[in-house]
Amino acid sequence: MIQLANMLHHKGFNITIIHTKYSCPNLFNYPHFTLHLIPDGISESEVSTTEVVTMLKLLEDRCIGPFRDILAQLSSDDSIACIIIDAIWYFTQEVADNLKISRIVLRTSSVGSFLAYAAMPLLQDRGYLSIKEGVNKFLVKMVEGTKKASGINFNTFKELEEPELAKLGEKFIVPAFPIGPFHKYFSASSSSLWTQDRTSISWLDTQATNKQPFLWVVRPGLVHGMEWLEILSKEFLEAISERGYIVKWAPQQEVLSHPAIGGFWTHSRWNSTLESICEGVPMICSxxxxxxxxxxxYVNDTWKVGIKLEKGLERVEIETAIRKLMVGKEGEDMRRNIMSLKENLDHSLKPGGSSYQSLDKHISSFRTPV
Known part of the structure; x- marks a missing residue:
């Protein structure tokens, strides 16, 4: 969202950010934005122990009133072009409607996964999936809230998800704007909530191109009850010291663009997937x-730019996947495929390209009465 705000500010818009007090990014880095904080009353213990859907309901209950008050105050001089908000905050549509403000949603996932979310309630009804009732209700509300919006921003590009964008157009009347990848406009590192360990880059500088030592990012607190690496024995750390390097956090875009990187073992969230495509690095997906x-x-079956681990964290499958990707014929094919996607992506951002045109079209919609 910070990247998108920077993109729009660069195009001449004044940006006001409404954010919860909890987990607010350091906006001292963005003096060109105006900030309004919502008093959410959320504690660290609530975040660590509360289920995601329950937490979203808690946010709705605590934030809707302050959000309404701030937006009403801001809209009093009739200067708001629109509000752009995460699709998860579906409950803001009623506030926007009452204030007669155009609401545009940002979907931070791929178009393909959004279509999957939209289909889940139907699959649940037909018995193909077993989804918790709370999750099912949340998905329905999120999708319905998106249908009522004035537009949808996607952090993707047309050439990557053209069939999915066509399907979206069949099912949703609301216009969609594939204007990504956002991080190619403004780096994700500038808005990171974690301090990045730049020794990872200096370590990579000492490595040969496309060999098999590993850089491992282990986020502090990721394993419950552990501060960082206590679960790893001294013997293990000594055994890998010559061929591996472990950090708490890393500048991922710089790491992926480094010539020593031959593959990316990722949890397959959308930002990581997109950043890997941007740098032409094939993936192993957990x-x-x-x-x-x-x-x-999609990485494994559709784009054929990586390997999906089907057995979880099973030693033999992991070793086989690494060898295929790094030194096998399959890895060569994946590199060709992902470099083709990278070329399409680079073209999409240039004048006349799909993302370039989509962003211009999107901005024109702000300036046209809705």
Missing amino acids: HFHGDQMVNSR
Whole structure:
């Protein structure tokens, strides 16, 4: 969202950000934005122990009133072109309607995974999936809220998801704007909530091109009850010291663009998938939840730019996947495929390209009465 705000500010718009007090990015880095904070009353313990859907309901209950008040105050001089908000905050549509403000949603996942979310309630009704009732209700509300919006922003590009965008157009009247990848306009590192360990780059500088040592990012607190690497034995750390390097966080875009990188073992969230395509780096995919399952299937089956691990974290499958990707014929094919996608992506951002035109069209819609 910060990247999109920077893109629009660069095009001449004044940007006001309404954010919860919890987990607010450091906006001292963005003096060109105006900030309004919502008093959400959220604690660290609530975030760590509350289920995602329950947390979203908690946010709705606590934030809708302050959000309405701030937006009403801002709209009093009739200067708001629109509000752009995450599709998850579906409950803001009623506020926008009452204030007669155009609401545009940002979907931070792929078009393909959004279509999968939209289909889940139907699949649930027909018995193909078993979804928790709360999750099912949330998905229905998110999709319905998106249908009522004035537009949808997607962090993707047309050539990557053309069939999915066509299907979206059949099912949704609301216009869609594939204007990504956002990080090619403004780096994701500038809005990171974590401090990046740049020693990862200096370590990569000492490595030969496309060899098999590994850089491993292990985020602090990722394993419950552990601060960082306590779960790894001293013997293990000594054994890998000559061929591996572990950091708490890394400047991912710079890492992926480094010539020493031959592959990316990823959890398959959309930003990581898109950044890997941008740098022409084939992937090994370990999905866990949410859009990761759809993204990893596209990487493996549709775009053929990586390998989806089908057995979880199974040693033999992992070793086989690494060898295929790094030194096998399959890896060569994946590199050709992903470099073709990278070329299409680069072209999409140039004048006349699909994302370039889509962004211009999107901005024109702000300036046209809705």
